Structure formats: C-alpha cells, structure tokens
Amino acid sequence: MKAYIDCYPCFFNQTIKTARRITKDEKKIWEILNQVSKFIPQIPFGATPPEIGREIYRIISEQTGVEDPFQEIKKDCIQQALSLYPEMRKKRDSSRDPLMTAIRLSIAGNVIDFGTSRTFDLEKDVRQILSQDFAVCDYDEFLRGLEKASRILxxxxxxxxxxxxxxLLEVLPVPITYVVRGQAIINDATKEDARISGIEKEAFIVSSGCDAPGTIMNLCSEEFSEMFRSADLIISKGQGNYEGLSEEPLPIFFLLKAKCGVIAEDLGVEKGSIVLKKSSQIN
Amino acid sequence: MKAYIDCYPCFFNQTIKTARRITKDEKKIWEILNQVSKFIPQIPFGATPPEIGREIYRIISEQTGVEDPFQEIKKDCIQQALSLYPEMRKKRDSSRDPLMTAIRLSIAGNVIDFGTSRTFDLEKDVRQILSQDFAVCDYDEFLRGLEKASRILxxxxxxxxxxxxxxLLEVLPVPITYVVRGQAIINDATKEDARISGIEKEAFIVSSGCDAPGTIMNLCSEEFSEMFRSADLIISKGQGNYEGLSEEPLPIFFLLKAKCGVIAEDLGVEKGSIVLKKSSQIN
Structure with missing residues (x-):
C-alpha cells in the first residue's frame, strides 16, 4: 500500500510524539521536524508508509543520539500482556471455537501501537475486541489454507x-516460523522481545532482516525472502506489515485492527474495524 | 505568538484541505506537500503561524494556478451571515447589555474559519456562543478603554x-477604522468582502497591506503601521491576528474563539473557549 496524502501530516505527528519522549527542548524538536521535512520530498511517490517511517525514525535517532526510544515501553507492554495471559488463555480454551477466539486475541494484541496517533487501554481494548464483529472475516478460506499448509510463516x-x-501459535496445527524485525524500530518486536514474550516454546523465531516498521521485501534478508516466497501460508499481523505486503502476490492472511483512517480506507472498512482478510492470491 | 511544534503537522493538514478544494489529483497534492515540506525548514525558528501560512498558501496558488480558492466560499459565508443578521440584531437590542451581546456576536462570527481543521455549523455555533461563559473576560478594562478612546482600530x-x-461596530460610541487584509488569503476578509458585508455604513475601511492570514507588522503598509502605532484602542479579531499581534506593545483587546489547541495553550484556556482579553499593555 503506497502512502496516501493523509499520511503526510501523520509523519510529522509521529515525529513530534517520538521526539517528545526523548527531549523537552522545543527548538530541538523543531529542528528534527525540519530534518524530516527536508527528507520526505526525496522519497518517490508510491513509497509505502514503513519505508518512509524507517527514515523518519532514523532521523530522530541521529538527531537525538537515542537509538531505541521505545526500549522501556516495549518491556512494559510485554509485562502488561503477560499479566493478562492466564485469564485470556482460559477464555480461549473455554470458548466454543478456540481457534477463532485465538485469532481475535491475536488481533486484540494489535492495539499495542506507538506508531499511530491513537492511544490505547490494553485490558479494555482487548475485552472490547473479543466481542467486536469482524468487518472482513475470511475465516473459511483461512481454515482451508490451514488444512493444506505444512508450515506457517x-x-x-x-x-x-x-x-x-x-x-494463536498454541492452537495452530502445523510448525510455525515467527518473523520479527531485523532491529529495533518504534515498538516493533525484535528477537529479544519475542523471547521475553515466550514465543520460543511455540515457534522458531527468525528475523526478516528488515529495519522498517513493517515488512518491505527489498529491505529483507535474502534468507527471509526465500522463506517468504516459498511459504504456503503466511499470517501477517498489523498495519505496518499490511502496508508493506498488501500488494505482494503471495498467500497471505492479514490480521489487524484498522487503527488509522488511511488503512481503513485502503481495506474498505470503517476505522477501528478488525479484519481477517485474505490476499488476492487466495481464492 | 511564535509557531509551536504542534503547528507543524497542521500546516500540512491545511495544505491538504486547501489543495483538495482545487484538485482531486493525489499526485499533484503530494507534489504540493513536497513543496511545502521543502519550504518550511527555511523559516527561522520563532516565526509566527501567519508568516508561515502566507508562504504555504502562496505555494498552493503557484502550484495550482488558482489564486483565490476561497472566493466562492467567502461569498457564501457572507450571505449565510447576512441571513442571520436581522434576528441577531434584535437579540442584541433586546438584551440586558447590548454591548456585551454585540461582543459575543462578534466572537461568534469567528467560528467561520477555513484555516483550522475544525468544521463549523454557523447558526448552531452562534447560538451556542451566545450563552457560553467567557474563559477570559476583560470587559471592565474594555469599558474603561472605550471611555478614553477617541477612535478605534x-x-x-x-x-x-x-x-x-x-x-459591535453599530454600538461602539466612537469612529472606527476597520482593517482588512491587503489581498485574498484563505477566507480572510478583503475590502470587497467588508463592503458586501455592509461595513461601510459603520466604519472607514482600510487595508493593512498585509497578505498573510493574520496581521504581521513588518508585512503591513507604512500607512497602516503609523495608524496602528498611534491608535489608543485596538480590537483584534480572531486567531491569525492574535498570532501576529500578541507580542506587540500596544493597547489591544483580543476577541476570539480558541479553535485550535495551540492558541488555547498560548492563552492559557481550554480549546473551544471564547475570550475578550486585553494585551499586557493595558492595566
């Protein structure tokens, strides 16, 4: 998905939000905004938001000397999520369709996001999503895809x-390769975050090699690209991955909450919607 | 008032909003945004929002070839306001304090604004402001100022x-010089707009010579600057004039609705507040 014109002001909002985490010096933040402002026109029309975001967060790091402003926040979010784990696991296991509940829970976790202008209340948002109707729900296709898949990316x-x-990982019936970012960017998960979250028990963790806040194929490692191209079923979580992968000709299911108006429009749903959407490659 | 860092994304929102009035070509709008993006870093830190806005709207005009995208809208707004005039005039004249009601009505008209991200419903907003409490109300000082003034700017x-x-003009007890912009910018009033609105019956209309969406002293004509510096009472309407004049050492009363968070913060009031605020030059 290419960046829409409405992404433009949002890039500056994100810059302000992140720079304010690092410094209270308004003049310094103005200078960072100026750097971002000089940079964006160099990007070709048609670039995706994560490609642009990658450079913006690089500028913020360069200008402030702070490489990973979300390090502590990420740890806090993992701890918050872990505290909800036992109760939510019970909810899944006692539900009529544990796989469907697991999909909902996996999407519910997607409210944890520091790249959009939205704020969140984890526990409240999770409970709300557990009973929210899907705007797009390609569940039957997902079940058919699962039957045929020998491994899931x-x-x-x-x-x-x-x-x-x-x-979701716990109830998927085949081995899973769990893909994280190549390095810290916003609050996106890295290998360390995945490990602290307890993923290793359920999946083999690999890095995409990509340092953008999304999956941009030409920024990924060759190793991951091969894995990706040969996968028979891909689950893509969240907005950043959707932005990077929505036009890739591969068997992908996108699981996300449409937190911003631009993504909602691209998906043809209302802002705030939850979706389980197959890519156009899947019949 | 210098531009705050939160003005930065708003400049791009304004660009999008105005460009969309002129064209539906997303690529063209992206190019306009790029031009704005290249321009803003050239502005010195500490510039006021109307100084920056002036250049942004100039870029939009240059890039689209449309000099006055708000021409029709301005005429519509004047007609809408004129249709409310008889009823509101009666309201003022039958009120306990017609001068105070006139001040309220004058502020109520300030909801008509295409430079902020806010939308408005003229009739509804006017009725609401007629009963809204002032967040700042230097009315006693205003009355004292009126007593001493021989002419009002x-x-x-x-x-x-x-x-x-x-x-308000109709109930002020001294001659008034009514100051409008030097040329069309956003939906700011020009001499023609003032005439169509019926101002000539009540005041002598002059141009400030300024082509910014606000009053920036070093962009005004010498003639107006002299008038301004020698005035014994100045009434300044709206956000743009406040942004340009808030630090001028002159006897000014600012009448406005704080439609954006940045102005509200600068005034120390809640967003949406109405104010009648004296400048620091008035005791």
Missing part, C-alpha cells in the same frame, strides 16, 4: 502483541 | 465574520 508486529500471538 | 478576520462585526 507468521509475521509479527509489535512488542506486547507478541504475547497475544501465543494464543 | 478594528482589525477584521474572516469574510462572513465581517457581518457579525457589524453588531
């Missing part, structure tokens, strides 16, 4: 959301 | 709001 999104991914 | 804001200014 599961592309993770944010730290903390990783704990919610476990609910 | 009234700095207008937007077309349509001009009609609402008449309620």
């Amino acid at each position: 599961y592309i993770a999104d944010n730290a903390g959301e990783t704990v919610f991914d476990r609910f | 009234y700095i207008a804001d937007n077309a349509g709001e001009t009609v609402f200014d008449r309620f």
Whole structure:
C-alpha cells in the first residue's frame, strides 16, 4: 500500500510524539521536524508508509543520539500482556471455537501501537475486541489454507502483541516460523522481545532482516525472502506489515485492527474495524 | 505568538484541505506537500503561524494556478451571515447589555474559519456562543478603554465574520477604522468582502497591506503601521491576528474563539473557549 496524502501530516505527528519522549527542548524538536521535512520530498511517490517511517525514525535517532526510544515501553507492554495471559488463555480454551477466539486475541494484541496517533487501554481494548464483529472475516478460506499448509510463516508486529500471538501459535496445527524485525524500530518486536514474550516454546523465531516498521521485501534478508516466497501460508499481523505486503502476490492472511483512517480506507472498512482478510492470491 | 511544534503537522493538514478544494489529483497534492515540506525548514525558528501560512498558501496558488480558492466560499459565508443578521440584531437590542451581546456576536462570527481543521455549523455555533461563559473576560478594562478612546482600530478576520462585526461596530460610541487584509488569503476578509458585508455604513475601511492570514507588522503598509502605532484602542479579531499581534506593545483587546489547541495553550484556556482579553499593555 503506497502512502496516501493523509499520511503526510501523520509523519510529522509521529515525529513530534517520538521526539517528545526523548527531549523537552522545543527548538530541538523543531529542528528534527525540519530534518524530516527536508527528507520526505526525496522519497518517490508510491513509497509505502514503513519505508518512509524507517527514515523518519532514523532521523530522530541521529538527531537525538537515542537509538531505541521505545526500549522501556516495549518491556512494559510485554509485562502488561503477560499479566493478562492466564485469564485470556482460559477464555480461549473455554470458548466454543478456540481457534477463532485465538485469532481475535491475536488481533486484540494489535492495539499495542506507538506508531499511530491513537492511544490505547490494553485490558479494555482487548475485552472490547473479543466481542467486536469482524468487518472482513475470511475465516473459511483461512481454515482451508490451514488444512493444506505444512508450515506457517507468521509475521509479527509489535512488542506486547507478541504475547497475544501465543494464543494463536498454541492452537495452530502445523510448525510455525515467527518473523520479527531485523532491529529495533518504534515498538516493533525484535528477537529479544519475542523471547521475553515466550514465543520460543511455540515457534522458531527468525528475523526478516528488515529495519522498517513493517515488512518491505527489498529491505529483507535474502534468507527471509526465500522463506517468504516459498511459504504456503503466511499470517501477517498489523498495519505496518499490511502496508508493506498488501500488494505482494503471495498467500497471505492479514490480521489487524484498522487503527488509522488511511488503512481503513485502503481495506474498505470503517476505522477501528478488525479484519481477517485474505490476499488476492487466495481464492 | 511564535509557531509551536504542534503547528507543524497542521500546516500540512491545511495544505491538504486547501489543495483538495482545487484538485482531486493525489499526485499533484503530494507534489504540493513536497513543496511545502521543502519550504518550511527555511523559516527561522520563532516565526509566527501567519508568516508561515502566507508562504504555504502562496505555494498552493503557484502550484495550482488558482489564486483565490476561497472566493466562492467567502461569498457564501457572507450571505449565510447576512441571513442571520436581522434576528441577531434584535437579540442584541433586546438584551440586558447590548454591548456585551454585540461582543459575543462578534466572537461568534469567528467560528467561520477555513484555516483550522475544525468544521463549523454557523447558526448552531452562534447560538451556542451566545450563552457560553467567557474563559477570559476583560470587559471592565474594555469599558474603561472605550471611555478614553477617541477612535478605534478594528482589525477584521474572516469574510462572513465581517457581518457579525457589524453588531459591535453599530454600538461602539466612537469612529472606527476597520482593517482588512491587503489581498485574498484563505477566507480572510478583503475590502470587497467588508463592503458586501455592509461595513461601510459603520466604519472607514482600510487595508493593512498585509497578505498573510493574520496581521504581521513588518508585512503591513507604512500607512497602516503609523495608524496602528498611534491608535489608543485596538480590537483584534480572531486567531491569525492574535498570532501576529500578541507580542506587540500596544493597547489591544483580543476577541476570539480558541479553535485550535495551540492558541488555547498560548492563552492559557481550554480549546473551544471564547475570550475578550486585553494585551499586557493595558492595566
């Protein structure tokens, strides 16, 4: 999905939000905004939001000397999520359709996001999503895909959301490769975040090699690209991965909450919707 | 008032909003955003929002070839305001304090604004402001100022709001010079707008010579600057004039609705508040 014109002001909102985590110096933040402002026009029309976001967060790090401003927040989110784990696991296991409940829980974890202008209340949002109607729900196709798949590539999104991914990983019937970012970017999950979240018990963790807040194929490692191209079923979590992968000709199921208006429009759903959407490659 | 860092994304929101009035070509709008993006870092830290806005709207005009995208809208707003005039005039005249009601009505007209992200419903907003509490109300000082003033300089804001200014102009006890922008910018009032609104009956209309969406002293004509510096009472309408004049050492009363969070913060009031605020030069 290419960046829409409405992404433009959002890039500056994200810059302000992140820079304010690092410094209270308004003049310094203005200078960072100026750097971002000089950079964006160099990007070709048609670039995806994570490609642009990657550079913006690089500029913030360069200008402030702080490489990973979300390190502590990520740990906090994982702990918050872990505290909900036992109760939510019970909810899944006692539900009529544990796989469906697991999908919902996995999407619910997607509310943990520091890249959008939205704020969240983890516990409240999770409970709400557990009873929210899907705007798109390609569940039958997902079940058919599962039957045929010998291995699943599961592309993770944010730290903390990783704990919610476990609910789904635990009930998927085939081996899973769990893909995280190549390095810290916003609050996106890295290998360490996945480990602290307890993913290792359920899946083999690999890095995509990508340092953008999403999966951009030409920024991924060759090793991951091969894995990706040969996968028979891919689960893609969250907005950043959707933005990077929505036009890839591969058998992907996108699981996300449409937290911003632009993504909602691209998906043809209302803002705030939850979706389980197959890519156009899946009949 | 210098531009705050939160003005930064708003400049891009304004660009999108205005460009969309002119074209549906997303690529063209992206190019306009890129031009704005290249321009803003050239502005010195500490510039006021109208100084920056002036250049942004100039870029939009240059890039689209449309000099005055708000021409029709301004006429519509004036007509809408004129249709409310008879009823509101009666309201003022039958009120306990017609001067205070006139001040309220003049502020109510300030909801007509296409430079902020806010939308408005003129009739509804006017009725609401008629009973809204002031967050700042230096009315006693205003009355004392009126007693001493031999002439008032009234700095207008937007077309349509001009009609609402008449309620106040009609009850002010001394001659008034009514100041409009030097040329069309956003929906700010020009001489023609003031005339169509019926201002000529009540005041002498002059141009500030300024082509920014606010009053920036170093962009005003020498003639107006002299008038301004020698005035014994100045009424400044709206956000743009406040942004340009808030630090000028002159006897100004600011009448406005704080439609954006940044202005509200600068005034120390809640967003949405109405104020009649004296400048620091007035005891």
